[in-house]
Amino acid sequence: xxxxxxxxxxxxxxxxxxxxxxxxxxxxxxxxxxxxxxxxxxxxxxxxxxxxxxxxxxxxxxxxxxxxxxxxxxxxxxxxxxxxxxxxxxxxxxxxxxxxxxxxxxxxxxxxxxxxxxxxxxxxxxxxxxxxxxxxxxxxxxxxxxxxxxxxxxxxxxxxxxxxxxx
Amino acid sequence: xxxxxxxxxxxxxxxxxxxxxxxxxxxxxxxxxxxxxxxxxxxxxxxxxxxxxxxxxxxxxxxxxxxxxxxxxxxxxxxxxxxxxxxxxxxxxxxxxxxxxxxxxxxxxxxxxxxxxxxxxxxxxxxxxxxxxxxxxxxxxxxxxxxxxxxxxxxxxxxxxxxxxxxxxxxxxxxxxxxxxxxxxxxxxxxxxxxxxxxxxxxxxxxxxxxxxxxxxxxxxx
Numbered sequence: 327x328x329x330x331x332x333x334x335x336x337x338x339x340x341x342x343x344x345x346x347x348x349x350x351x352x353x354x355x356x357x358x359x360x361x362x363x364x365x366x367x368x369x370x371x372x373x374x375x376x377x378x379x380x381x382x383x384x385x386x387x388x389x390x391x392x393x394x395x396x397x398x399x400x401x402x403x404x405x406x407x408x409x410x411x412x413x414x415x416x417x418x419x420x421x422x423x424x425x426x427x428x429x430x431x432x433x434x435x436x437x438x439x440x441x442x443x444x445x446x447x448x449x450x451x452x453x454x455x456x457x458x459x460x461x462x463x464x465x466x467x468x469x470x471x472x473x474x475x476x477x478x479x480x481x482x483x484x485x486x487x488x489x490x491x492x493x
Numbered sequence: 494x495x496x497x498x499x500x501x502x503x504x505x506x507x508x509x510x511x512x513x514x515x516x517x518x519x520x521x522x523x524x525x526x527x528x529x530x531x532x533x534x535x536x537x538x539x540x541x542x543x544x545x546x547x548x549x550x551x552x553x554x555x556x557x558x559x560x561x562x563x564x565x566x567x568x569x570x571x572x573x574x575x576x577x578x579x580x581x582x583x584x585x586x587x588x589x590x591x592x593x594x595x596x597x598x599x600x601x602x603x604x605x606x607x608x609x610x611x612x613x614x615x616x617x618x619x620x621x622x623x624x625x626x627x628x629x630x631x632x633x634x635x636x637x638x639x640x641x642x643x644x645x646x647x648x649x650x651x652x653x654x655x656x657x658x659x660x661x662x663x664x665x666x667x668x669x670x671x672x673x674x675x676x677x678x679x680x681x682x683x684x685x686x687x688x689x690x691x692x693x694x695x696x697x698x699x700x701x702x703x704x705x706x707x708x709x710x711x712x713x714x715x
Contacts, residue, residue, distance in 0.1 A: 337555050344551040349542055362550065369558040371681070375602030384606035391605040399682040428541040446506065447535075448542055453506060458608040461638060461654060461661030468505045475504040479534060 336376050339385050340369065346448045347393050353444050354397045356433055360404050368396045390449050391459045394441060424482070431481035439474035442467050499524050507531045593678030593685040595646050596696035600663050601681050607643040607652060614641045614651070619666070622651050626668050627691030631655075631711040646670075650696070659704035665696040688712060 347368070351361035372392050379385060432440065445456045453471070457464040494517040502514055510528065518525040599607075619640050623630050630653075638661075639654040651666040672694045676687045684705050685698045695712060699705045 333559060336559075340555050341551055344554075345546045348546045348550065349544055352544055353542060358547075362547070362554075365550075366554050366557060369554050371601065373555075373558045375598065378598075378602055379606065381606050381610040384609045387605050387609055388602070392601070395601065395681070424537055425541050428537050432538075432541065444542070446508075447538060450508075452509070455609065458639060458654075459605050461656065463638060463656070471506065472501075472504045475507075475531075475534070478538070482534065 332376065336373060339389075340372075343386055343389050347389055350390060350444050350448050351393050351397060353432060353448075354394070354441060355401070355404065357404070360400075364393060364397045364400055367400065368393045371396065386449065387451065387455060387459055390445060390451070394445075394460070423485075427482050427485040428478065431478040434481065435474050435477055438462075439470045439477070442470040443474040446471060496521060496524055500527060503528060503531055507535050589678035589680065590676035590687065591678075592646065592672070592687045592694075593676050593696070594680060596663075596665060596685040596687065596698045597678060597680045597683045599643075599645060599665065599696075600683060600698045603643070604652075604654070604663060608639055608641065608654070611641040611643060611652075613639060616640050619651055619653065622666055622668060626666060626693040626695070628666070628695055628712045631664075631708045645696075657704055657707065659707060660700055662704050662708050663696075663698040664708070665698075666693065667696065668693040670694050 348361060348365055351364040351368070352358060355361050355364060368389070372389060379388065432443075435443070441460065442456055445451050445459065446453075449456075451459070453464050453467045456462075457467045460467070462470075494511075494513040496517075499514045499517055499521075503510055507528075514524075515528075518528050616637060620630060636657065637653055637655045639652070641652050642649055643652045643665075644650075645652075645665055645667065648667060648670060651668075653664040653666070655662050655664065670693050672687060672689045675689060678685050683698055683700055684702055685696060686705055686709055688695045688697065688709055690712070697705055697708050699708065
């Protein structure tokens with residue numbers, strides 16, 4: 327039997343976090359259809375466990391943890407490769423060329439570095455919170471974040487250099 | 494704070510730059526430029542991550558999640574009824590033990606919240622609890638990523654998250670809850686075992702049988 331209040335609270339919590347969860351799933355899987363599948367399974371599991379959620383402030387971390395876990399659980403079922411047709415064009419709020427370079431840099435990151443970076447930027451979590459969610463030490467999370475930013479910066483600088491040479 | 498410290502710290506979390514680093518940057522032009530460049534890259538990163546979300550997806554996904562659980566419950570009820578009517582069997586022994594499943598559910602749905610919401614405990618207290626229930630902790634304190642207490646299965650458990658060579662393993666030490674024999678379960682891509690101990694039981698949850706076996710085999714003092 328569904329309790330209307332329980333469902334409304336769940337919908338409200340999902341709604342407050344959904345966009346960031348979708349983007350998290352998308353950048354983990356780098357495929358819009360896989361992201362939707364991961365999110366669907368994650369919400370099913372979240373709804374099943376919703377009755378046990380006691381701390382409202384921990385809900386966002388809980389949702390991100392479920393999405394991450396579902397992604398790694400479902401990933402072996404996803405076809406290999408990364409068809410460009412299933413990738414979403416980057417938002418061109420800034421310079422289009424830089425956005426494309428940044429999207430490529432993100433795709434080129436190692437899984438562990440990318441997930442830490444996504445949890446920090448999209449989730450807004452601290453290194454300690456990321457460490458608790460992924461089961462790595464805080465030092466390892468810091469190292470992954472530094473590696474991710476160094477790799478992105480290196481890639482962007484190489485792209486700028488290439489552009490300058492072409493000009 | 495010097496230039497080297499700043500360049501090491503800022504890329505870890507550019508949204509939370511230490512006030513000492515900012516104070517140093519106010520006096521150091523080169524470090525100030527470094528922070529500005531890092532912020533510009535973060536702005537580009539945030540804009541790139543901001544991919545459009547399909548319209549109405551949130552509503553549809555919630556609807557399907559809630560409906561699918563309702564449907565699976567109805568199917569479970571109908572299947573249970575048909576089984577009882579068709580075979581006359583009333584007792585059904587499930588392979589997955591509910592106590593071990595509770596351990597998996599805890600890890601999937603509650604562990605992150607428990608870690609964020611609880612005050613971490615002293616690992617030395619954990620050693621006393623382990624001794625009281627008659628087990629040996631399978632790792633040294635350096636491999637423990639989190640030690641605390643949490644509500645579990647109607648009581649209080651001592652919660653340990655540890656890193657092993659095979660990955661992350663969660664242990665729940667439950668004093669006073671003795672069980673007759675070892676029980677197991679598998680769900681959500683995780684495996685769990687509830688191992689009996691002299692003064693309680695230990696729930697072990699891991700993502701592989703290898704981790705589970707390795708940890709369980711080291712619980713009992715020789």
